[in-house]
Amino acid sequence: DSGVTQTPKHLITATGQRVTLRCSPRSGDLSVYWYQQSLDQGLQFLIQYYNGEERAKGNILERFSAQQFPDLHSELNLSSLELGDSALYFCASSTPTVYGYTFGSGTRLTVV
Amino acid sequence: AQKITQTQPGMFVQEKEAVTLDCTYDTSDQSYGLFWYKQPSSGEMIFLIYQGSYDEQNATEGRYSLNFQKARKSANLVISASQLGDSAMYFCAMRVNFGNEKLTFGTGTRLTIIP
Numbered sequence: 001d002s003g004v005t006q007t008p009k010h011l012i013t014a015t016g017q018r019v020t021l022r023c024s025p026r027s028g029d030l031s032v033y034w035y036q037q038s039l040d041q042g043l044q045f046l047i048q049y050y051n052g053e054e055r056a057k058g059n060i061l062e063r064f065s066a067q068q069f070p071d072l073h074s075e076l077n078l079s080s081l082e083l084g085d086s087a088l089y090f091c092a093s094s095t096p097t098v099y100g101y102t103f104g105s106g107t108r109l110t111v112v
Numbered sequence: 113a114q115k116i117t118q119t120q121p122g123m124f125v126q127e128k129e130a131v132t133l134d135c136t137y138d139t140s141d142q143s144y145g146l147f148w149y150k151q152p153s154s155g156e157m158i159f160l161i162y163q164g165s166y167d168e169q170n171a172t173e174g175r176y177s178l179n180f181q182k183a184r185k186s187a188n189l190v191i192s193a194s195q196l197g198d199s200a201m202y203f204c205a206m207r208v209n210f211g212n213e214k215l216t217f218g219t220g221t222r223l224t225i226i227p
Binding site for chain 2: 002031033035042043045048055056058088090092094100101102103104105106108
């Protein structure tokens with residue numbers, strides 16, 4: 001157990017639907033990062049939150065949004081899903097004084 | 113912008129041999145960190161080793177070492193005495209130390225250890 005918890009582990013949904021992926025960071029970590037891993041795009045940074053505030057944005061589609069709550073868990077919302085959104089979505093957390101990032105085990109999203 | 117290049121899509125190595133996975137990077141920043149991650153078939157991302165741009169010595173972690181050549185902008189991963197459990201995807205990544213803290217990943221190398 002890495003200390004970063006992602007739920008659900010697997011998700012199958014239909015095109016046009018909306019899903020929410022959840023991430024609980026490692027205890028004490030203030031930053032949460034979301035990454036998308038797909039066959040054609042590789043590992044892409046989506047968005048970072050630090051202590052509840054959006055810190056950086058990457059290649060995140062307008063149909064996607066995220067937030068970090070006061071208890072520091074984060075949710076990634078994906079809406080109007082398309083077949084191309086099928087991917088492995090990772091959450092990672094880190095602390096400012098430590099160089100390492102801890103990844104969750106990922107949520108595998110399949111859009112059918 | 114940062115860029116990571118891994119030119120070996122796949123490698124086959126005999127068990128117990130050493131293997132070098134190539135990684136070159138591009139950045140205009142002076143302060144940055146380089147990472148290697150292992151992704152087995154189960155999908156999780158496992159941190160292997162870290163090298164800071166100002167670290168004078170190459171990083172080592174057990175059987176993993178990082179051959180850091182700053183002038184050539186390369187950060188190759190060396191795995192000594194490979195084991196069957198080393199079969200996995202390996203990703204090189206970097207982060208600049210000021211500003212955006214995101215990791216930029218390479219495309220990965222699939223390593224297969226042959227018994």
